[in-house]
Amino acid sequence: MSEASSSSTHRGSAYLNALTQEIEKKLQRALASPSQRRNLLQELFADIALEVDDRARDIILSGEEGGICPAEDGIDSRLCFYDVLADHYVRIPESGQRILDLIVQLWSQLFVSHIFALLFHKWIFEVQLNNDEVLLRYSSALVQGATNVFWIDIQTNSRHFQSLFRYLLEEVALEPARLNKIPVQVQRDLFLVLSRFIFFYNSVDKLESFLKQFPVFPNAFLVGGSADFFVIEVADQLQKLKVEPVLLHYLSQIKVLQADWFMQGWN
Template identity: 80%
Template sequence: MLEASSTHRRSAYLNALTQEIEKKLQRALASPSQRRNLLQELFTDVALEIDDRARDIILSKEECMIYSAVDGANGQLCFYDVLADYYVRVPESGNHILDLIVHLWSQSFASHIFALLFHKWLFEVQIDSNEVLLRYSSALVQGATNVFWIDIQANTRRFQSLFRYLFEEVALEHKQINKIPGQVQRDLLLLLSRFIIFYNSADKLESFLKQFPVFPNAFLVGSPADFFVIELTDQLQKLKVEPVLLHYLSQIRVLQGMELRMATSTRLKACLYSFTSPGGPMYPTRAVRHAAWDALDFLYPVGQYPRHLISLFFRLLYPWYWPSSCWNFIMSCIKAVVYTLLGWVFSSWEKLRERTNS
């Protein structure tokens, strides 16, 4: 009896949320001047983290454990997570929302909302029309691209569950990814290639590359590994958030040993090298420069000393960088000496304590 009451309350709550989403979409459709603001507001609401009170209403204890296991890395459970599952279990509940979104396709944030609410529905519900399937799957890729970049700009992982579903449940499952048209499959795989490192899924990179279909220009570009590295290189050049760029540079070591075409390898090397020098066009910080050097030396150990000598020579051509370089060198030396002395003191103290105890 208690379980039935809890289920009814949960269903009523989700139905109420659905009605609120419908109302905001209807208002956006009826108010062209306020349309963008209303859709942005709705997107923000859907992406909100669920508070404890709402979590107790929406989820059972078993569901809480499941969501915690799936999303334990960042500890966030958002409304779109629960609503996406709800529209799979009860597909007819989202039909009106879907119709309204279709009328708002060309508007900002419409694809964002569709990707969050219907990314699971698209792969679980039968769609007979190829034209409709192409429209929906293309909107999914566009919306996912936009929301992942929102995470990049804010250096958060709010949409990590969306990425994990598309990566683990779709891209790595041959049956699932074949449900969408071939061109969209390729677009989705290239999209995921750009964000695998950001969402800490590089451990499944080998399995992911095996899922790549034959691309039309594969003869010119190369293997799936080449496609992946090209997308990753383009992503690195677009990143402007320092912590995110540092994360990419620290994790890019997974590329070690990967067989690449000479053109792809040169492209990656040139990209990393562009982050090693101060000034334009990248203007990397000192932390980024050192991270880029570490990645470059790790992936391309042959020729690392000549690279550093050439870099030093060019640094000498810009006298205005000398004071900061000298200061950083002196501070690094001081830190090294201090850490060495502290290590010696602690080791001596440990040896003295062992002798005393014995």
């Protein structure tokens, strides 16, 4: 490694370590200050959801080897702090351990599942967790936190958390090796959540593969197959949508899907 490359790597690592320390400090303050806890956790969630500015992006991308890159999707090329940190905690798991310990102590608080999902959505599928109870707790919190942040995108008609959605869809739901790391009941919950938001995050092209990977549900003999579960979740989602542009987006995506299915049947 050249001296310049080594210097860039050190600079990037130092920046990520500093971010981690700031997260730890805010979690510690939240733990010590019950009256300020909700505000501190909300602020922390907002901080890690922010898009990385140009200066920070240069430091991070020049200092990380083989990992972090902005989304290649033309619709959303943003790089957020949670993208950066989620990759960092996979590469260096011990760097996120103190944050994880503090999150567990704050487990029942509002915004904690949001923070956990953003920071550790990759970590949970890449580390070895031998305690079934802990794995169930973490994976359930991941699904709950992901649901919460996806709804924030729905309510604001934005896609700040599109990279999280696409990771859970493309790298987990469609990848049995990762999917099978979490308990079956959480797998089912994950597929139901993804069903509700797949139109919103413009991932209809993955729908056929998604339906083929659907886990078996105990009540399938009453409801039907994967397509039936998917339709039920989408119908329920449509009833809950209050933001008109989002509702119109769903309807337009459904119309395109119907046209594609008609053409496939015709051919």
